[in-house]
Amino acid sequence: MExxxxxxxxxxxxxxxxxxxxxxxxxSWLLGIFAALVxxxxxxxxxxxxxxxxxxxxxxxRLGADLMIVPAGQQEKTEKLLLTGNPEFSYLSxxxxxxxxxxxGVDKTTSQFYFSSVSADCCSTRVQLxxxxxxxxxxxxxxxxxxxxxxxxxxxxxxxxxVIPQSDHRIKFYGQEHPVAGKLSRTATGLDQSVFMxxxxxxxxxxxxxxxxxxxxxPEDKGKVSAVLIKAExxxxxxxxxxxxxxxxxxxxxxxxxxxxxxxxxxxxAQYDFFDQVIRFLEGVLMIVSSLMLFLIFSFSFRERKKEFxxxxxxxxxxxxxxxxxxxxxxxxxxxxxxxxxITGAVILFPFRVLISDALKVPLITPPVLFxxxxxxxxxLITILLGAAAADIATRTLGRxxxxxxxxxxx
Amino acid sequence: MLIKTKNLVKSYEREGVSHxxxxxxxxxxxxxxxxxxxxxxxxxxxxxxxxxxxxxTPSGGSVFFEGNDLKKMDDxxxxxxxxxxxxxxxxxxxxLSTLTLWDNLRLPFFxxxxxxxxxxxxxxxxxxxxxxFGLSDRKGAYPKELSGGEIRRGLIIRSLALDPDxxxxxxPTGSLDPVTTLTVMEKFRRISQKGIAxxxxxxxxxxxxxxxxxxxxxxGRLLPAKVFTENRIRKD
Numbered sequence: 001m002e003x004x005x006x007x008x009x010x011x012x013x014x015x016x017x018x019x020x021x022x023x024x025x026x027x028s029w030l031l032g033i034f035a036a037l038v039x040x041x042x043x044x045x046x047x048x049x050x051x052x053x054x055x056x057x058x059x060x061x062r063l064g065a066d067l068m069i070v071p072a073g074q075q076e077k078t079e080k081l082l083l084t085g086n087p088e089f090s091y092l093s094x095x096x097x098x099x100x101x102x103x104x105g106v107d108k109t110t111s112q113f114y115f116s117s118v119s120a121d122c123c124s125t126r127v128q129l130x131x132x133x134x135x136x137x138x139x140x141x142x143x144x145x146x147x148x149x150x151x152x153x154x155x156x157x158x159x160x161x162x163v164i165p166q167s168d169h170r171i172k173f174y175g176q177e178h179p180v181a182g183k184l185s186r187t188a189t190g191l192d193q194s195v196f197m198x199x200x201x202x203x204x205x206x207x208x209x210x211x212x213x214x215x216x217x218x219p220e221d222k223g224k225v226s227a228v229l230i231k232a233e234x235x236x237x238x239x240x241x242x243x244x245x246x247x248x249x250x251x252x253x254x255x256x257x258x259x260x261x262x263x264x265x266x267x268x269x270a271q272y273d274f275f276d277q278v279i280r281f282l283e284g285v286l287m288i289v290s291s292l293m294l295f296l297i298f299s300f301s302f303r304e305r306k307k308e309f310x311x312x313x314x315x316x317x318x319x320x321x322x323x324x325x326x327x328x329x330x331x332x333x334x335x336x337x338x339x340x341x342x343i344t345g346a347v348i349l350f351p352f353r354v355l356i357s358d359a360l361k362v363p364l365i366t367p368p369v370l371f372x373x374x375x376x377x378x379x380x381l382i383t384i385l386l387g388a389a390a391a392d393i394a395t396r397t398l399g400r401x402x403x404x405x406x407x408x409x410x411x
Numbered sequence: 412m413l414i415k416t417k418n419l420v421k422s423y424e425r426e427g428v429s430h431x432x433x434x435x436x437x438x439x440x441x442x443x444x445x446x447x448x449x450x451x452x453x454x455x456x457x458x459x460x461x462x463x464x465x466x467x468t469p470s471g472g473s474v475f476f477e478g479n480d481l482k483k484m485d486d487x488x489x490x491x492x493x494x495x496x497x498x499x500x501x502x503x504x505x506x507l508s509t510l511t512l513w514d515n516l517r518l519p520f521f522x523x524x525x526x527x528x529x530x531x532x533x534x535x536x537x538x539x540x541x542x543x544f545g546l547s548d549r550k551g552a553y554p555k556e557l558s559g560g561e562i563r564r565g566l567i568i569r570s571l572a573l574d575p576d577x578x579x580x581x582x583p584t585g586s587l588d589p590v591t592t593l594t595v596m597e598k599f600r601r602i603s604q605k606g607i608a609x610x611x612x613x614x615x616x617x618x619x620x621x622x623x624x625x626x627x628x629x630x631g632r633l634l635p636a637k638v639f640t641e642n643r644i645r646k647d
Binding site: 008009012013015016019020022023307308310311312313314315316317318319320321325 | 464466486487490491492493494495499501505506507508509510514517518519521522523524530569
């Protein structure tokens with residue numbers, strides 16, 4: 001060890017390893033590409049799985065309600081609204097909120113009203129607008145701090161994570177600008193493309209919309225809502241609540257559908273399970289194929305370098321040190337390739353998160369920076385270990401008796 | 412006794428038949444001796460040198476270096492001997508193409524056990540040898556930029572870098588012109604006069620008088636051919 005420190009053995013080995021790799025650029029590139037594939041598959045596979053899990057978890061939390069009463073025929077549209085934020089509207093009587101509230105096993109009820117802005121000069125952007133009742137709400141307000149809550153109650157709006165306000169933190173709907181009270185954290189659902197407000201603010205916007213020629217609903221018709229959200233008491237059968245409410249609604253002459261948010265989540269979860277398995281399978285295949293290729297290319301490369309190893313043997317280099325040399329080359333190439341794979345993964349995964357989420361139809365939440373850094377580090381370590389192991393095994397297969405014969409080749 | 416062989420045998424299987432390439436060789440060498448082995452192609456010269464330097468393991472008999480049987484040594488011990496006790500110069504060019512001449516010369520020190528020298532001592536020694544062998548201005552060159560003679564001289568410098576006890580050279584003048592051949596043999600003679608034993612294989616008659624003893628390898632057997640007493644006298 002002392003000799004190594006004093007004589008700069010490490011630096012010499014590193015320089016030697018680097019020069020040997022530089023000498024065979026094509027093989028080095030190939031090795032780098034397969035090392036990059038290992039790191040890419042571990043990094044993106046792990047992050048994608050984790051993003052999907054977080055997305056579904058956040059979706060469960062943010063939906064808040066167990067059941068949603070919607071107008072008949074709107075079940076699918078509501079699911080679509082929750083998942084993609086694509087607004088489709090029809091309305092039902094607000095009286096149903098009271099009906100639901102008085103049903104046994106129901107803990108909380110609140111109502112929401114959905115409409116949208118338009119892609120025209122009058123509006124900053126086309127988004128889904130969701131009005132809630134601040135007196136009874138349990139789906140939006142719990143996510144706000146006190147200041148945001150006050151501002152929202154005083155007529156400001158809340159924007160979803162993907163909504164971009166104007167530079168002065170205002171957003172324009174139907175010719176009128178509205179200050180933004182805050183931005184909600186990401187849910188990776190349609191709620192990220194939504195703007196939330198109280199019913200009072202909504203009424204003002206509806207009046208502005210009417211002036212511009214958009215007739216969603218009469219602002220005076222306060223008896224209409226888009227959905228009634230129900231939070232059931234812990235341990236209560238949702239089937240029972242659903243049946244009771246359906247009966248009562250029919251008796252009141254209301255034609256309704258009841259959406260189980262769990263079902264929406266269940267559909268997404270099933271998709272997640274499928275993609276998770278596909279990703280794990282692809283990750284495994286990529287890792288095995290890449291590791292095998294690393295081993296094969298190293299073996300091929302080392303066979304071409306048999307004469308070099310024979311020279312090392314005759315000047316008194318131990319087989320152990322030769323293995324250390326080739327391992328250093330394995331580490332060097334997988335470090336460079338691994339970093340390339342991780343950077344490529346990050347470049348694909350982060351900027352295109354929304355596109356990937358849309359394509360997979362599964363919500364994606366980007367994990368915290370520290371977690372991403374941890375995954376990158378683990379991916380890099382796995383790649384380096386695989387590269388070093390492939391180089392080491394390839395060296396072992398060369399055999400000891402080669403020296404004499406290699407030196408005599410071409411005589 | 413620096414090196415000694417006892418009933419040394421090396422056989423190879425070829426098409427199911429065993430061939431003795433080295434057959435019952437008994438041979439000794441002392442420090443400072445310069446021994447030359449001649450022989451026709453395929454007579455077993457190179458195999459003998461590889462057995463003496465511990466690269467090949469004998470099929471029978473033993474090689475003793477300072478009384479220690481090479482066969483009983485592990486890879487680490489054998490590597491240590493090859494690194495700074497027995498320097499082996501193979502017949503062909505064995506400078507590494509990826510390294511400059513200077514880095515090639517430092518190779519045994521950095522990648523092997525390296526003896527008791529410090530880096531400063533090694534560099535000083537190498538500078539002196541480069542000067543002595545007329546390669547001072549070529550140390551930054553890569554092997555492909557060196558001539559055959561320069562490569563040979565480079566290999567000799569590499570073999571001397573760690574102050575070995577024995578240099579084994581396989582046809583060190585094989586590809587050289589007559590003038591360079593004599594220069595290289597003169598260098599070996601001087602090296603042996605400094606106390607380092609030199610064992611060289613050669614088939615060029617003009618090189619034989621440089622040695623103290625001449626042997627001939629014939630069908631695997633090592634036979635004494637001539638003793639050059641005048642060299643002994645000159646050395647004394």
